[in-house]
Amino acid sequence: MGLPSGTFNQGYAQDMAIFRTRTQWVMLFAFLILLFACPLFFGDRILTVLTIIGISIISVHGLNILTGYCNQISMGHAGFMAVGAYTSALLTAKLDFSFWAALPCAALAAGIVGIIFGLPSLRVKGFYLIMATVAAHFIIIWVILQLYGVTGGADGMAVPRPEIGGFVFKSKASYFYLVMAIACLGTFFAKNIVRTRAGRAFIAIRDNELAAEVMGVNLWTYKLQAFFIGCVYAGVAGSLLVHYVAFATTDQFPFMNSVWYLGMLIVGGMGSTMGVIFGAVSLKLLDELVTVVGPILAAAVSPQAASSLGLIMRGLVILLFLIFEPRGLAHRWQMVKSYYRLWPFSH
């Protein structure tokens, strides 16, 4: 990716900067201001959608580091979210922890469970690892359901809203701010991880495991680190989700969510921090489209057609991306950027 005409790097720090030109900085701040101004313009319904998108972005960042960068495909991501969710729920509801103490514990617990289920990755790859992570999801959910006395099993449990100094994050707007602040931080950390030593080790493992090992990357620790980081993100997202709903049940973490998170990665572009955001936003917006189109379709054709519309649309979009743009929206975005960098002189 070239620089705009007339811009030259002086020194390595400039060359490494993510935001290089003044325009890029202005765009970043404009985006952040618009993002945090959202509660001023939008009603609760749209804020709810945006909050859920924010939580998905956090979760998919984790999956991106694990799957997009380190190539350890996980289909148990919703399960790891559940670990974080229940850790946080139990600590706040049963042990009177504050949310702020429970959140890091949730992240850590999910990370540790992630490491445990990541152990097979040292032996098995590809399809077999997918099966192991699918098993991880069902084992986690099964354990939660069995521990009726602690977790409330299938009945679920009530979870308090986060509060700070007497202020309770009760309104949609306040929770939106909380989630978006964490999502921004998560994005910042994710981008930094992948552009430094650990991130390059993950990519080395993804692109050429054999060479990575010969060049000194310890496969054992780095695969487990990828699982840890990926599941820490999942744990944070899970915790935010149950505190938002103020209730924890296993229904919030269905297996299909794990699949959709992978779908978001495919649509957005594996191995790209921007792709995570694109993917999460576009698939969630697709859902919203379905809720609008669905009733119309139900009236015009049949209720049965409308009920499965969501699944069909998501499946179709993921399929089309796999066929026509396997590198996802992030790659399209790069193409658009390079096009406009040279516009109107394309050569």
Added chain:
Amino acid sequence: MTTDQQVRLRIDNLSLSFGGVRALIDVSLDIRDGEILAIIGPNGAGKTCILNCINGFYKPQQGEIVYNGQKITRMRPDKVAKLGIARTFQNIELYTGLTTQDNLMAARHVLMKQNFITGALYFGWAHKEEIEHRRTVEEIIDFLEIESIRKKVVGVLPYGLRKRVELGRALALEPKVLLLDEPMAGMNLEEKEDIARFIIDAFEGQGATYPNTPVLRDGIKTIILVEHDMGVVMGIADRIIVLDFGRKIAEGTPAEIKANPEVIKAYLGQETEAGTG
């Protein structure tokens, strides 16, 4: 070849077999400081097997590999790399999704210290370390004359350049011992000359031209070269070891090897009484 030079890497009675196939049979050799050792032999002689044993890919059933007085037989590949043994591969094994520059940065892994937590925070330690190592990587890019492809993803590069990037990645690890597995395979004459020049320059060291890169400044003292091109081998190797069907059949200077009847027999076959070969 004086014998007072220190032995850097020693292989004693190495035997390796895969089921019934005996890939290496009782091979012994040593590599001293300040020499380029070439290993030659017909296809399937076990040349790459020796490199794979040194690297720790293959676990030999018998024998020992001693590096700097330390046994490295059956050691994990990443630990061997940490000791300062780098290699290139016969079939290029680059990180195809990364740029040239990041491939070289990735090879600095063993020399870097930051973990994913300081990496996530980035500003401060990780940033400082990135810049420090970037400086060295740029010198290696400069040395190999691959500035123009610095930001290109290596997956799309032509074969000759990818070979060169792979050599760069091995140099970026700042190895004490460099293992080169057919660095000239599939190249035309000019590309071979370029690579030969890079190998010799890296071996000899470039002094003050590259002040931030010890490996380029002082040179790599020990290189093992597996190569089929006899012109190259005879030209740059100090000593040659010849393998045939897993056995070492000859060892000596290029001139000695050229005249060795065993070697000629291995390569060209033996003339029978009837002269049909």
